[in-house]
Amino acid sequence: MRNFQRILLAGLLTSFLLSACSGTVSTNPVASPTGPGRTPPPPTATPEPERPLAARVNGQPIYLADYERQVAQYQAALVASGENLSSPEVQQRLLQMRKQILDWMIEQVLLEQAAAGMGITVTEEEIDAEIARLVADAGSQEEFSRRLERSGMTLQDLRAQLRADLIRNRVLERVRATVPSQAEQVHARHILVDTPELAQRILAQLQSGADFAQLARLYSQDESTRDAGGDLGWFPRGVLLAPEVEEAAFALQAGQISQVVRSAFGYHIVQTLERAENRPISPENLQLLQEQTVQRWIESLWNQAVIERYVE
Numbered sequence: 001m002r003n004f005q006r007i008l009l010a011g012l013l014t015s016f017l018l019s020a021c022s023g024t025v026s027t028n029p030v031a032s033p034t035g036p037g038r039t040p041p042p043p044t045a046t047p048e049p050e051r052p053l054a055a056r057v058n059g060q061p062i063y064l065a066d067y068e069r070q071v072a073q074y075q076a077a078l079v080a081s082g083e084n085l086s087s088p089e090v091q092q093r094l095l096q097m098r099k100q101i102l103d104w105m106i107e108q109v110l111l112e113q114a115a116a117g118m119g120i121t122v123t124e125e126e127i128d129a130e131i132a133r134l135v136a137d138a139g140s141q142e143e144f145s146r147r148l149e150r151s152g153m154t155l156q157d158l159r160a161q162l163r164a165d166l167i168r169n170r171v172l173e174r175v176r177a178t179v180p181s182q183a184e185q186v187h188a189r190h191i192l193v194d195t196p197e198l199a200q201r202i203l204a205q206l207q208s209g210a211d212f213a214q215l216a217r218l219y220s221q222d223e224s225t226r227d228a229g230g231d232l233g234w235f236p237r238g239v240l241l242a243p244e245v246e247e248a249a250f251a252l253q254a255g256q257i258s259q260v261v262r263s264a265f266g267y268h269i270v271q272t273l274e275r276a277e278n279r280p281i282s283p284e285n286l287q288l289l290q291e292q293t294v295q296r297w298i299e300s301l302w303n304q305a306v307i308e309r310y311v312e
Helices: 002-010 064-080 088-118 124-138 141-151 155-176 196-207 212-219 243-251 283-304
Strands: 053-057 060-063 182-193 231-236 261-263 266-280 307-309
Touching (some): 053 064, 053 088, 064 088, 124 141, 182 243, 196 266
Antiparallel strands (some): 053 060, 053 307
16 A cells, blocks of 8 residues: 555656647548649648647646646545645645646656666556556555545556656666765764854863863764764765865864864864775765765756746
């Protein structure tokens, strides 16, 4: 049940695009109404009626009907969860979600365009396998169909959503893989206080030979490291919440202590304990670096794209 709900709810948060139907051109000659020997007029194409747009992304359309269908699915999910659509709170949420849904649809187009450039594809057989897993999770084909109907989605909607999810996952995995698993790192510790005067007094004690860990346990306001004597562990560049502390740690040699460093959190004194030019990155830091890389990459897609919006 959980997997099925995850997929269906994801369908409310990411987009799918249905390809436009192309106009057809007759290639059969027609009989001349003016008699034999006359050249029949050339065949003419039947122009496809213009479909209203919600947005255009690098020239690729997002049709208003597809956007409104996504909004309707979100509303259906709210109703299924017992929400009152007429309440002012839910109405305000719906207004916010309309913009977010369009943003998600735009981002999905950007990811699909990037996937095409990377040669990433999803086959119908892979989508069939995903649906088979959802049916198995539901327990029967009948229950699967009931859940799909309650979600406000059609099977075609679900297939499009599964395709979008698979493409997104594969593209982002490709981006995450660009982050190296080893990097230059330092092992450092710090003391955080809220006034420069106190920081200077602590620094003077350290310069006179006081024990860093003992002073950290006594004075530091960083609850996450205080009991460990201010120990930040090993870390590469780009993972600390206070970049000023990170910069100071990488500027020091092993055993050195910084001057007072100011950040948004307060005033720090930093000591670098060890350095390594090429050390394996811990799993938690590697995941953080990967997610940062993904975020920057997605932001670059948005910044480089030509996006036209036609709905508020």
